Amino acid sequence: MINEQTAINLTHMGTLAKAAARELARATTEQKNRALLAIADALLANEDAILAENALDLEDGRANGLSPALLDRMSLQKRLPSIAADVRSVAALPDPVGHEFDVRTLDNGLRVSRRRTPIGVIGVIYEARPNVTVDVAALTLKSSNAVILRGGKEIRRSNVALLHVLRNAMNSEGLPADAMQYIDSTDRQYITELLRLHEYVDLIIPRGGAALHKLCRENSTIPVITGGIGICHAFVDESADLDKALPIIDNGRTQRPSVCNSLDTVLVHQNVAAQFLPRIVEHLAPKGVTFRAEPRAKALLDSAALNGVRETIQDAGPEDFDTEWMALILGLKVVDNLDEAIDHIQQHSMNHSDSILTRDTANAERFLNEVDSSAVMLNASTRFNDGGQLGLGAEVAVSTQKLHARGPMALEELTTYKWVVIGDGHVRT
Amino acid sequence: MINEQTAINLTHMGTLAKAAARELARATTEQKNRALLAIADALLANEDAILAENALDLEDGRANGLSPALLDRMSLQKRLPSIAADVRSVAALPDPVGHEFDVRTLDNGLRVSRRRTPIGVIGVIYEARPNVTVDVAALTLKSSNAVILRGGKEIRRSNVALLHVLRNAMNSEGLPADAMQYIDSTDRQYITELLRLHEYVDLIIPRGGAALHKLCRENSTIPVITGGIGICHAFVDESADLDKALPIIDNGRTQRPSVCNSLDTVLVHQNVAAQFLPRIVEHLAPKGVTFRAEPRAKALLDSAALNGVRETIQDAGPEDFDTEWMALILGLKVVDNLDEAIDHIQQHSMNHSDSILTRDTANAERFLNEVDSSAVMLNASTRFNDGGQLGLGAEVAVSTQKLHARGPMALEELTTYKWVVIGDGHVRT
Secondary structure (H helix, E strand, O other): OOOOOOOOOHHHHHHHHHHHHHHHHOOOHHHHHHHHHHHHHHHHHOHHHHHHHHHHHHHHHHHOOOOHHHHHHHOOOOOHHHHHHHHHHHHHOOOOOOOEEEEEEOOOOOEEEEEEEEOOEEEEEOOOOHHHHHHHHHHHHHOOOEEEEEOOHHHHHHHHHHHHHHHHHHHHOOOOHHHEEEOOOOOOHHHHHHOOOOOOOOEEEEOOOHHHHHHHHHHOOOOEOOEOOOOEEEEEOOOOOHHHHHHHHHHHHHOOOOOOOOEEEEEEEHHHHHHHHHHHHHHHHHHOOEEEEOHHHHHHHHOOOOOOOHHHEEEOOOOHHHOOOOOOEEEEEEEOOHHHHHHHHHHHOOOOEEEEEOOOHHHHHHHHHHOOOOEEEEEEOHHHOOOOOOOOOOOOEEEOOOOOOOEEEOOHHHEEEEEEEEEEEEOOO | OOOOOOOOOHHHHHHHHHHHHHHHHOOOHHHHHHHHHHHHHHHHHOHHHHHHHHHHHHHHHHHOOOOHHHHHHHOOOOOHHHHHHHHHHHHHOOOOOOOEEEEEEOOOOOEEEEEEEEOOEEEEEOOOOHHHHHHHHHHHHHOOOEEEEEOOHHHHHHHHHHHHHHHHHHHHOOOOHHHEEEOOOOOOHHHHHHOOOOOOOOEEEEOOOHHHHHHHHHHOOOOEOOEOOOOEEEEEOOOOOHHHHHHHHHHHHHOOOOOOOOEEEEEEEHHHHHHHHHHHHHHHHHHOOEEEEOHHHHHHHHOOOOOOOHHHEEEOOOOHHHOOOOOOEEEEEEEOOHHHHHHHHHHHOOOOEEEEEOOOHHHHHHHHHHOOOOEEEEEEOHHHOOOOOOOOOOOOEEEOOOOOOOEEEOOHHHEEEEEEEEEEEEOOO
């Protein structure tokens, strides 16, 4: 049997990771960047070996009847050059570690500042996407953190091959290979064990569905930053520029239907609903979108002259507005006003990304302030809640929690800070 | 029986708190400041009623044999004017909510920023100190958060009286009284229940000992920020100005022995140990300090001419360097060099506050970078790790965690942020 596995000692992995993190905290920006470039080179130099393991994962996946979409996400074929290019761009980003902020000199002469430091050891639990393995390793290296990775079981062999390459590159540049470790087992007991390794691990980032979030919330003794689940809304206010609203809704729903910042529900102000709802359906139905309309929206659509796309509209079921569709499905609802829109979002949102489409400044400001999501948009697509799009360069996850980091977790969000207090014999009086 | 209690419905409290938080998020700075001033006035206007309940708590405490130090911390006698003054100074601090930072316009014309928002509902579990009740309520109000409080059982009646005053003042200023709620029970089951109220509570701040921290870590499904426990170190390097080092050690240990940023262990470089250790003992023993010396330090002290203070020195026991003394006790240890000092601190510190006393810039910089504590000091007392001392105005706790906030948790640390993305029909390409 190919998958026979030996027992994994997570405490030992934690010990090694903690020591590696301490070493990495002392590494210079130049050392880290050299290692990143070495990793990029090594990914290309070892393309054949990596793809051979990846092919075995894909073969198993096909045999196990995985969907073409999932198999596509698992595949590294022809993708290593762009993954290597992403690693090079992380090398080009500024190093967050050591950056001082809030610098001031107090009346007593003490010089006080906050200085960015690495978090330490980060555990990342993620889905069957081998590109994430490299992305996360690059970002944690650049921010001087050690990482313990556990990816989806479907890509175990691909990940082991990638880690081999990553660790060798670290070694070749004189940085600790144990800063990047992989839990090489499909046994989920090790996930639970990782969640309780608080003596060694400082932060857990789970990427995946609601079940994984719940597992982490219920079992982790380590701080967890969850995210990556979004029920995203667009509210079309009565003053919206409907010609601009339509492409924003189109972009939110159809550009990449399976991601967390894609659009799930459109709320339309009652004064423009009769006019705008049929336009949404007529524009998006030909692109394969189907609709779940609540009674008021359904009634308006039923009385509209829709050209051969009526069968794309269903009555919304009781849980439809609490569903992240991850597919070409769009919920439609008529609301009386801004208050009802905000209420609906507070009740059904996962606090990810929500957008208002309006020309009314006061309504815009109320929406931006009162909708309690990681990103709120005015006249822009929810798809912009992304580290690259917001100018952060890259991200390990999009946080929907309120503590530490909200929205894209990029390099700065992978650091913490310490207070640095410099005196000359100062004592407290 | 006076203490008979009815069952408490925490879910109901959570629901009310969440609604109050949403209302408070819309309050203006002026409204919040008016309410803070009303609270300060009301504390003084209701002094008699508050002190009457406080007297009953103190009476019970004496009957139960609580220590004079604890009874002193519990007492509100003559302290309400200074507590009210602290509330007024919170009113004078800048409002963190709504502050925008990292503002930029991207190449595509999108205006992107981060905007500070309240966290939401915060649960605070704390010790038998009624002043904390008012401090926390004032800081959470100013940062637009609702708070659910649970103080030490010894001050239940004082707290209930304070909450009555606080809530009435909120009402009188048109702000939601349910933004400040108290778990009026000495039953610890409600603490465990609070820790699992993740549907309503966004953050738990436990103030108290290691057992409470462990309870939170093991049971909370809500993010927790722990702190307030410190085993604090001073390393006296060979180049230290010993005349400045001595007052810093004195201040760290004797100024307020029972607090978390007080000094527990002095590490002395071997090249100055024979000279400096006797000075430490001769200076501090007359102030009531006793010493726990590891073998090398003990041997040096044994061979020194100590004047009648030799009996203050004991051999350090195996757990002495892992003990937060909270008393006039000081650990003494000789180290070979900076590396050994840093190693000792990494092994024994609680990541609270650690100081290096040196004139060597390179050693200072290594210590400040490599010691992984919430505050690191150069030639200054560990006692400066405090919100007021670091210029933040006030604090609810000193965090020794790495996520979200490190060191003093003041107004800014009681907020989170959201991304605000402003476009004009922008879609992602």
